[in-house]
Amino acid sequence: MNLVERDEQESELERIWSECGAGKGSVVLLEGSGGSGKTELLHQAAERARRGGGLVLHAGCSPAESALPFGVLGQLFSSVPAVEGPLARLQAPNSPLAAEAAPHDPARGAVAIGPQLALLLNEVTATLLELSAANPVFIGVDTVRHADAQSLACLLYLVRRTGAARVMAVLTDDTAAHRSPFRTELLDQPHTRRVPLAPLAEAEITALLARQLERDEAERLAGEFHTLSGGNLLLLRALLEDHLACGGVRKDGYGRAVLRQLGRLEEPVTAVARALAVLGSAEAPDRLARLAGVDDGAVETALRTLGSVGLVAGLTFRHDIVRQAVLDDLAPEDRTTLRLAAAALLHEQGCPPRAIAPLLIEADRPDGAWSVRVLSEAAEQELLAGRPQHAVAALEAALRAPVGSGAERAAIESRLIQVRRLFDPATAERHLTALTTAARAGELAPARTLDLVRQLLWQGRTAEAGELLDRLRTARPEAHSEAAALLEDTEKWLAWTHPTLARRTPRPTGQGRPAALLADALVNGRAHEAVGQAHQVLKDRGPSYDLSWPEEPALLALGVLLCTDSPDAAAWCDRLLREGHTPYSPTWMAMLSAMRSEAALRLGDLTGAADHAQQALNHIHPAAWGVAVGGPLGSLVLATTRMGHYDEAGAYLTHAVPKHMFDTRYGLHYLHARGQYHLLTGHPHAALADFLACGDRMRAWGIDVPGVVPWRTSAAEAWLALGNREQAARLSYDQLGRPGTNGARPRAAALRTLAVGGPVARRPQMLSEALDLYERCGDRYEQIRVLGDLATTYHELGDNRRARTHVRRARHLVGMCGAASLSEELFSFPDDAEEQPSPAGAGFGDGALLTGSERRVAALAVSGYTNREIAAKLFITPSTVEQHLTRVYRKLGVRCRKDLPVELATSVTEAVAGQGA
Incomplete structure (x- = not known):
């Protein structure tokens, strides 16, 4: 087979062999780097000579045989009977010829040929020339630099005498081979030719590849x-x-x-x-x-x-x-x-x-x-x-x-x-x-021991963590030392996350690291006082590779914002998720996603909550979450339950969870979500047991504060489902009377359960206030539930127009938050076509009186967006939103946003798109 990539060199060797047949002897030094194809070209040239009737003499050199005198020469002439006698004398044991041809300068490889060896080589040369008269002779020596010195001297003797004979010698050597007397004298011969094999160029490589590829x-x-x-x-x-x-x-x-x-x-x-x-x-x-x-x-x-x-x-x-x-x-x-x-x-x-x-x-x-x-x-x-x-x-x-x-x-x-x-x-x-x-x-x-305590608690190894904590407490680190400050900060963190191990250590307000102060505010129901500090912690957050738990301050700050229904909690989560972490940490991303899921739940964004919770469990495997798995898993159960995906939620509840999870705050979220699942799937007794278990733990742990889980109002709903209005009312009033229940969400939940369980005539006022409160914190899911209660209440009072208005608003919000569990009840609500005429000013026909800006604001307001959210979407200030709404109320003859005609609720995309018109 021809070497297509070495066509030029093959042609040159073939031409020289043809000249050899005409009586012009040649010596070819085939040079190239290892792997350039020298040996293959040599073999092909020898095979071509053999097919042409030539006598082929071949030898291969190796470092292992370079010390064997006349070894290469013996390979060359082993197949030539006419030189068996001289060859035998050369290779005979203790032959004096080997000593005669010993190198004078071993370092340079120079060899001088003595009289006896010269006579012998002359005899061999004569025999070779005689043979070439009948048939051309091809001599091939591969990797000549590894030949023994005696054979090299003999080769030079032969080469000098074959210029006019039909003898072609091809020797291969590396381009980078050391210069030697043999090489120098060989190249000095007039009939010696160098045939270099350069590395293939890109075009030649293309030709090589094209033999087997397109x-x-x-x-x-x-x-x-x-x-x-x-x-x-x-x-x-x-x-x-x-x-x-x-x-x-x-x-x-x-x-x-x-x-x-x-x-x-x-x-x-x-x-x-x-x-x-x-x-x-x-x-x-x-x-x-x-x-x-x-x-x-x-x-x-x-x-x-x-x-x-x-x-x-x-x-x-x-x-x-x-x-x-x-x-x-x-x-x-x-x-x-x-x-x-x-x-x-x-x-x-x-x-x-x-x-x-x-x-x-x-x-x-x-x-x-x-x-x-x-x-x-x-x-x-x-x-x-x-x-x-x-x-x-x-x-x-x-x-x-x-x-x-x-x-x-x-x-x-x-x-x-x-x-x-x-x-x-x-x-x-x-x-x-x-x-x-x-x-x-x-x-x-001590600092590393406290970090170990956290690691043990994460894995649910509570007994070992407690033992190490007791050792540190007993050691009583020196007051005002770093170890003492770390221990006190850890106690505050424990009181919020692992209350069963916490030992309350009073400290004057304002002392301690930010994480400890935020945890203390959450434990003592003072989260609303720490909102400013939470924002500062989030703004100051930077690369924190040198902290043992770098995400803790940010997570506690987000916890404060969530517990106080701060409108930018979700935005902060999104920002931190985009920014990532230095170094990148799947654990950090997982915990952030879990917080984002909780934020979505509080906004009634059930689809988003489920997605973020699933992402949290994808960032790190549920088994790697340890006791903290109750956070994302609870959010996932609650979101899918409220979406009406009961089979999916039930499957999540079959996942094994660490038993020590129920001794932590994360267990409260899981218990509450499981209770909601039981309640919505028609098992109020099981739901009540879970809600009351939450309450028992929170009271025993000293964290019975708003913002953790609303166990009282959830238990009140379970009592209502069981027909016990007195117990439901007691828990609702208890919730209203709790210290710190001045936030919108806990008060709204208590008002709703009181209203649902109370006289029909008193319901509209309490439900309207609850609706306003839920609108303030932006919770669309709870808005739907309150709108449904209002619709039922007005229907019972005989005011079907208002009932239908609230149902339509609720239906619109259902599509926005994915609350399929509520849609069946809403769509089965009676919708009498013979509706009495709406009061003047309340009909959508008067919507023509609204300007474009007023219509866009009104559309978003009817869709359930808060003033701050409307401002962000339309790129105006909240005060401008309030002014627009005031004019809308006056033009349409209504008192507040819940009385706005639902027909104003064009798609949000249409409303926002109109901003550029």
Whole structure:
């Protein structure tokens, strides 16, 4: 088969062989880098000579036989009977001819031929010339630089005498081969020709690929293949095989070809290649030379050689598979030794820890205290760079080092847990037992012990966390010390999240870290006083890789905004989700998504709540959530229940949850959601049990404050479903009388349950106030329920016009929040076509009196948007919205937004689009 990619060289060899047949002898030096196709061209030329009737003499040289005198010469003439006698004398044991042809200068390979050897070679030459008279002779010597010195001397003797004979000699050698007396004298012969084999250009690579691929594909791949191979034929063929096999680059294909190339190189070159594979770059030649154990000049030569065979481009390997193949060719022990030597060398030269750490990690057994320091510093730098997985690898390697005290190792493992928690809290659990043992032995600092307490609580290991807390409390850290402040802050955090372990520690208002102050405000029902501080915490939030629980202040601040029905709670969640975290943390994103789900629930956005809760459980697996899973799982159950997806909600309730979850605030959210599921699916007794269980826990824990879960009004609804209006009223009045119940949501819920369970005549007033309160906090789901109650009430009072108006408004809101569980009741409400005429001014016909701006504001108001939301959508101020609504009320002859004709509720998209008109 012809080498299409070497057509020019093949034609040249064929032409020279033709001249040889005409009596013109030639010597061809076929030069090229390893893998350039020299050997294949030589074999094809020999086969062509054999088919043409020529006598073919062939020898292959190797470093292993370079010390065997006359070894190559013996290969060449072993098939020529006429020279058996002289050949036998040359290769005879203890032949004096070998000593006569001993090199005068072994370093240069120079050989002087003595009289006896000259006579013998003259005899061989005469025989060869006699044979060539009958048939042309083809002599092929592959990789001539590895031939023994005696054979090289004899070859020169023969070459000098074959210029006018029908003898063609083809010798292959590497382009980068060392210059030698043999090479110099060979090239000085007038009938010697050099035939170089340069690396293939991109056009030639295209032609090579087009033999097996479509032309378009060949042209598309040629550039990439040229980059990966440097035009080396051996590597190109391996790349093509890989592409045909899998469409990519394989370690078994391309990587094996790399090792074939490496095996052809001299030891100093392979030593430099291994050092380069460990260091990754040759930008510091002196460092490469020290690691390879060669001088600077040898490094330059080696890099040039590696470049010529297509392995190196510039200062690095052409592909990571090349680097990995070179490393894999080393024995594991040698690989580890080389990496540790490289790490020590970089440390000695003052390189940054991030450059040294990968070598120590790959070595798998860091050595010396310096390596632990380097790995710990590198971990912190990786965190700053937003790469927590790399930080984990560095810290794990530091733990494998056989040095350091118990306290030092405990500090490293503590930091490792903190970092692991950022992206997979479940993986942190494997370290908790060892770290707890270290804490019991006094090897863990108070700050790290408190962090361990949080980790144990996250995993539901309450007993161990309580034991460590008691140890810290008993130790009584010095007043005003950092340890004392951390312990007091932790107590306040515990009172909000894990109240069963909390020990109340009074502290003057205004002291402590922001997270502790926010938690204290939530526990004591003073969230409304901390709204400003919550906003400041969220505004000041920045990169916080050095905190053990970086998300806690922001989450508590969002908790304050949610508990106070702050209108921008959802917006803050969205902003933080967009901003992400430094370093990126799936745990942080999961917890933010859970908060966003709760915010959506409080706005009556059931579809959004379900989506965000599901995202929270997707960011980290439910099993990795620990006891905190009650937050997102409770939101998911509540959202799907209110959407009417009862089977889906029931399936979520079958998920296993940690039993210690019910000893935390997260368990309250789960219990309340489960109670709502039972209530809406017709199981009021089970619902009541869950709501009362929430109440029992909240009272016992001292967090019976508005904003956690509305257990009283939910239990009142369950009592109403059971027909016990007295118990429902008692709980509702109790809710109204609770300290801190001055927010819109708890008061609205209590008014609604009182109204539903009370006399019909008193309902409109209380329900109207509840509707106003729910509109203020923007909860569309609760607005629908109150509108439905108002519709029922007015129907019972005989005011069907108002009943139908409220039903229509409720139906419109159902579509906006996805409350399918309420739609059936609303759409089955009687809608008498013989409606009495509306009062003057209340009909939609008078809507023509409204200006475009007034119509847009009115449409959004009827759709249930708050004044602040209307202002944001229309890009006006809230006061402008109020002015527009006042004029709308006057023109239509109504008193408030709930009396606006529902027909005004055009689509929100239409209303907002009209803003640009």
